[in-house]
Amino acid sequence: MLPNILFKVISNNPTHQQMTVKFCRENAPESIENYETYNISYSNLDFSSSNALIESIRSVGSSIAQQQFLDEPILEENKSSNDIDSIDIEDYVGKIVSVSFNATKELNEVEL
Amino acid sequence: MAIKASGSPLSFSEIRTEFGSNLGSTGVSLGRYRNSDSNFSNKNVGSLTDLPLDTGVPKTGQIKVSDFYSKKLNIIVDFYSGGTTTRVSASDRYGVAGGTKVVGGYTSRPNSAAGKRVIVNVNKKIGSETGGNDRCALRTGGWHPNTYSLEIEIGSNGKIYGAGGDGGNGGGGSNGGGSNGEAGSSAIGWGLMGNSTIKKINNLGRIQAGYGGGGGGGGKGESRKSGKKGSKYHASTGGGGGAGAGYPNGVGGNPGSGQQNNGTTGSAGGNGTDQASGARGAGGTDAGYGGKGGVVNNSSTKGEDGQTTGGPGGTAGNNGYAIMTAHGSLPTITGNAVIGRTITSSNPQ
Numbered sequence: 525m526l527p528n529i530l531f532k533v534i535s536n537n538p539t540h541q542q543m544t545v546k547f548c549r550e551n552a553p554e555s556i557e558n559y560e561t562y563n564i565s566y567s568n569l570d571f572s573s574s575n576a577l578i579e580s581i582r583s584v585g586s587s588i589a590q591q592q593f594l595d596e597p598i599l600e601e602n603k604s605s606n607d608i609d610s611i612d613i614e615d616y617v618g619k620i621v622s623v624s625f626n627a628t629k630e631l632n633e634v635e636l
Numbered sequence: 637m638a639i640k641a642s643g644s645p646l647s648f649s650e651i652r653t654e655f656g657s658n659l660g661s662t663g664v665s666l667g668r669y670r671n672s673d674s675n676f677s678n679k680n681v682g683s684l685t686d687l688p689l690d691t692g693v694p695k696t697g698q699i700k701v702s703d704f705y706s707k708k709l710n711i712i713v714d715f716y717s718g719g720t721t722t723r724v725s726a727s728d729r730y731g732v733a734g735g736t737k738v739v740g741g742y743t744s745r746p747n748s749a750a751g752k753r754v755i756v757n758v759n760k761k762i763g764s765e766t767g768g769n770d771r772c773a774l775r776t777g778g779w780h781p782n783t784y785s786l787e788i789e790i791g792s793n794g795k796i797y798g799a800g801g802d803g804g805n806g807g808g809g810s811n812g813g814g815s816n817g818e819a820g821s822s823a824i825g826w827g828l829m830g831n832s833t834i835k836k837i838n839n840l841g842r843i844q845a846g847y848g849g850g851g852g853g854g855g856k857g858e859s860r861k862s863g864k865k866g867s868k869y870h871a872s873t874g875g876g877g878g879a880g881a882g883y884p885n886g887v888g889g890n891p892g893s894g895q896q897n898n899g900t901t902g903s904a905g906g907n908g909t910d911q912a913s914g915a916r917g918a919g920g921t922d923a924g925y926g927g928k929g930g931v932v933n934n935s936s937t938k939g940e941d942g943q944t945t946g947g948p949g950g951t952a953g954n955n956g957y958a959i960m961t962a963h964g965s966l967p968t969i970t971g972n973a974v975i976g977r978t979i980t981s982s983n984p985q
Contacts, residue, residue: 540904540907542903542904542906544906544915545918560915560916560928561906561915561916561928562875562903562915562916562917562918562925563875563876563878563888563903563904563905563906563914563915563916563917563918564903564918565891565903565904565917567901568900568901568902568903568918583900583921584900584903584918587919587921587922588918588925591943
């Protein structure tokens, strides 16, 4: 389950048919005020109902919030040690190992 | 030339030659050189008030010949009257009829400013133009090499801005690249002043660089399989770059064109205002955002590049300068700090 996306309209400019909005995900590590402001043209929004309007703002913001997630810095404390080439658990104790979120190899079958 | 320094007797005719006669056609009354005298004019000019004939000349009370040693005619260049303007030169304005006021009002503006104190009074908005960082809103222009001093006095209503750069346009849907942002330009351009040793700016208003526009965001297009049907090409366009702050205001870049199927069109970048740069233009789905205009402070050097996705983001425009000078050091600045970077040994235009 992915967290909700938050948005906050910062300004509205009917003359230029634009508004400025900040986005972040609900569990962002910082206040939404600290995130960048984006200009959105009215032409990208659906004013047919409030739900449609919010959904159209969401559709603009989802890739922005995703990018924020990907751009988040790695804490110094979370930086991993060098790769460990060992099957001895003792070699892993106290070390931080970084692995891809997705599986990269087929697991070997283990007979119980 | 200014009146000689002390060391030998000073005659009334020397005072008259510098400041003009103030009693009949050729007479001199020392008392009338005090700014409290009813015959004294141009003591309140633009944002400047209670101006003496020259620094150190008494305004009231006793006045004597020795008060005039080393004194010089003060001439005010008018950038306080009229409305907002762009791209002006102080030396050009000096040469225009009605472009100056002589403090005291007992003589007319000399053709040459050699030995004179020139005060450029700005108390209105002056903007620049885009076309390069070196384009300045207010240039000092060309002066006689022996001009005693050139001082720029900016009143509280004086605002000198470099022009804001436009944002770059977003990239097209088929992984098109964003276009580059435009450079901002500069506020004050101080040319070479020959032997003049005094160069001062008293800033009670605002001196601000023009900031660069952000680059356009890259477009994004890709074929995606949709069930048993064949693949479809979905294309989103990049957002426009935000414009830079300054006057004239920069305009935000347009989004790219060429949206296809489930892709979406990006948004335009935000327009700039005199004092704030425009925001990033949001990209279409998975496409790049346009970079924001240069952040208004003294450390930023350019706007933000557009985001690269399928297509490359455009490069942001560089910021202009609050002050460009051809000299090796900046003029003395008092009052409010300038907003934006500065540069010496340059070639302001």
